[in-house]
Amino acid sequence: MPSLPAIARRHTDLADDDIEWLQRILADWQIIADLSFADLVLWLPDRAGTGYWAGGQMRPTTGPTAYVDDIVGSFLALGRRPLVDAAYTQGRIAREGDPEWRDEVPVRVEAIPVRRGDRVIAVIARNTNLLGVRTPSRLEINYLETAGDLTKMIASGHFPAPGQRSDHADSPRVGDGFLRVDAAGRVVYASPNALSVYRKLGLTGDLAGHLLTDLTRELVPPRKRPDEETLSAVLGARSHRDTEIGSGDIALIVRAIPLRPDGEHIGGLILLRDVTDLRRRDRELITKDATIREIHHRVKNNLQTVAALLRLQARRIDSEEATAALEEAVRRVGSIAIVHETLSQAVEAAVDFDEIADRLARLVTDVGLAPVRVRREGRFGMLDSEQATPLAMVLTELLQNAVEHGYPHDGSTPDEAGEIVLAAQRRGSQLEVTIDDDGLGLPDGFELDSSPSLGLSIVKTLVESELGGHLTLGASPAGGTRAELSIPLD
Numbered sequence: 001m002p003s004l005p006a007i008a009r010r011h012t013d014l015a016d017d018d019i020e021w022l023q024r025i026l027a028d029w030q031i032i033a034d035l036s037f038a039d040l041v042l043w044l045p046d047r048a049g050t051g052y053w054a055g056g057q058m059r060p061t062t063g064p065t066a067y068v069d070d071i072v073g074s075f076l077a078l079g080r081r082p083l084v085d086a087a088y089t090q091g092r093i094a095r096e097g098d099p100e101w102r103d104e105v106p107v108r109v110e111a112i113p114v115r116r117g118d119r120v121i122a123v124i125a126r127n128t129n130l131l132g133v134r135t136p137s138r139l140e141i142n143y144l145e146t147a148g149d150l151t152k153m154i155a156s157g158h159f160p161a162p163g164q165r166s167d168h169a170d171s172p173r174v175g176d177g178f179l180r181v182d183a184a185g186r187v188v189y190a191s192p193n194a195l196s197v198y199r200k201l202g203l204t205g206d207l208a209g210h211l212l213t214d215l216t217r218e219l220v221p222p223r224k225r226p227d228e229e230t231l232s233a234v235l236g237a238r239s240h241r242d243t244e245i246g247s248g249d250i251a252l253i254v255r256a257i258p259l260r261p262d263g264e265h266i267g268g269l270i271l272l273r274d275v276t277d278l279r280r281r282d283r284e285l286i287t288k289d290a291t292i293r294e295i296h297h298r299v300k301n302n303l304q305t306v307a308a309l310l311r312l313q314a315r316r317i318d319s320e321e322a323t324a325a326l327e328e329a330v331r332r333v334g335s336i337a338i339v340h341e342t343l344s345q346a347v348e349a350a351v352d353f354d355e356i357a358d359r360l361a362r363l364v365t366d367v368g369l370a371p372v373r374v375r376r377e378g379r380f381g382m383l384d385s386e387q388a389t390p391l392a393m394v395l396t397e398l399l400q401n402a403v404e405h406g407y408p409h410d411g412s413t414p415d416e417a418g419e420i421v422l423a424a425q426r427r428g429s430q431l432e433v434t435i436d437d438d439g440l441g442l443p444d445g446f447e448l449d450s451s452p453s454l455g456l457s458i459v460k461t462l463v464e465s466e467l468g469g470h471l472t473l474g475a476s477p478a479g480g481t482r483a484e485l486s487i488p489l490d
Contacts, residue, residue, distance in 0.1 A: 001070065001073065004055045005019050005023070007054075008055060011044065011047060012053065014044065014121060014122075018116060022044075022055065022121070025042075026042065029124075030058055030061075032058075032151065033058045033059065034061055034174040035062075035174055036126055036128065036151075037140070038127055038128040038129075039066045039129075040127075041056070041071065042054065042056035042114075045088060050078055052075070052088075052123065054076065057071055061174075062143070062174065062175065064132040066127035082094075083095070083111040084111045087111035087112060087113045088122075090113075092155070095108075097109075105129055107130065108127070108128045109125055109127055110126040111123050112124045112155055114155075115154070115155055115156060116157060126151070139178075142191075143174070145180075146259070146269050149261040150261075153259070158263060160240075161258075171273070172242075172272055173273070176274070177196075177274075178269070178272075179191070179269075179270040180269060180270070181212055181235075181268050182266070185232075186211050187207045187211075197272045198219070200250050201247045201252075203219060213231060217231070219247060221247065231243070231245075234254055234270075235256070237256040237258050238268070241255075253272070254272055304337050307330045307333045307337065310333070328400070331364070331400060338356055338360065350384050350388075351385060353380035353382070353383045356380075356392055357376060357424070358376060363396070364399040364400050372419070374420045374421075374422055375419060375420070375422070376423075376424070379426075383489075387467060387487070390466040391462075393458065393462055394459050394463055397456070399435065402420050402435060402480075406418070406420075406440050406480050407440065418439055420436065421434075421435070421437075423435075426489070430489065433486075434482060435482070436476040437480040437481055438480045441476075441480050441481055442481050446473070459471065463485060470485070472484045
């Protein structure tokens with residue numbers, strides 16, 4: 001489905017500021033659709049003057065829809081909807097005429113000009129499915145009255161207003177809790193859901209007749225409410241803002257939309273939402289996240305302790321072969337510890353593996369006997385922790401093999417350090433990794449499957465079993481050895 005900016009730029013002469021104005025209306029027009037019990041369609045004037053393009057559509061959650069199909073991107077020729085033509089050319093709300101029939105459903109249409117400054121830049125058609133209309137209750141009368149005030153504000157250019165968008169992703173909806181206050185901030189009407197929300201704060205009796213700001217001060221302790229300026233502005237419905245308040249274990253989001261249908265402040269619409277359960281889940285997630293990071297931190301510490309014990313043991317053994325084996329074990333444990341250290345500092349479950357790869361390269365070259373440097377090319381990017389741990393061990397083994405077996409350790413090349421190039425590239429859903437060294441190369445007749453090396457056996461097992469990938473070893477263009485990894489990404 002094409003977006004409003006795409007439709008506007010393709011078919012109209014609307015400026016970027018006009019499009020932004022319309023987008024701000026669309027950001028909040030679910031409220032108007034719900035208050036109106038009607039579908040809303042935004043019609044944009046074609047640059048050739050032959051009709052209008054549907055730039056947006058919103059269905060109500062409070063009543064039956066008048067449009068079964070989506071019509072965004074469709075064209076409406078001039079003369080097909082006289083009310084839309086009248087609203088655009090005359091700059092007035094047009095609602096006269098008989099209902100239209102669509103698929104055997106009577107639909108009442110009202111056309112609202114969208115004014116910005118001294119120009120009408122679009123038209124909103126309000127389409128009410130009359131099969132869902134019944135004798136209105138007091139709630140529905142207040143909904144419709146408020147919707148009428150908002151449509152007048154659109155027609156006069158007073159809606160939208162700067163700063164009216166909510167900063168909360170869980171901003172309240174009409175059905176969560178509806179309040180209407182007068183110009184003094186006194187409650188004129190409260191929906192049953194709004195009343196229930198205030199009952200949770202400790203209210204006894206009705207909301208109607210109370211100054212909402214004063215009542216809230218009585219029910220909510222100072223530490224659980226915002227500053228006085230914000231509290232008065234929102235609960236008095238004097239500005240397009242929202243805030244969060246609470247009492248004890250109760251948390252509410254309160255949002256205000258001032259009503260100025262004729263340019264003069266007459267009161268406001270206030271929406272309430274009880275977000276107690278959402279905040280409780282947020283706290284649980286934060287606690288679980290902190291616990292997971294603490295576990296990674298402790299695992300890292302334990303692994304470092306194990307590595308230190310193995311290092312002490314290696315110093316007490318006279319056998320060079322046993323010492324070398326323990327030192328290899330220290331490096332393997334250290335590579336896993338690096339992953340857990342990174343995870344203990346990360347907010348997400350994925351880690352930036354480029355940082356891990358660089359640390360592993362320094363770990364291997366710092367303890368190597370040959371003068372070798374490792375240069376990384378490309379990016380590994382973010383990897384899931386389940387992939388990061390085995391891949392870290394694989395890289396440690398391959399880099400260690402390159403340093404140990406690819407370069408002489410007798411000091412015969414002291415003036416020229418060897419170079420290992422670690423390259424990573426993502427190709428679609430695959431991670432391609434190559435390790436090229438300019439060392440001595442593989443011995444004659446080398447076969448990976450029949451190699452007695454414990455390190456290569458670990459690498460092959462991890463790549464094929466843990467990572468589900470493929471490993472090949474061969475000659476490098478630099479004259480040494482090349483290891484190639486192909487790993488599917490989650």
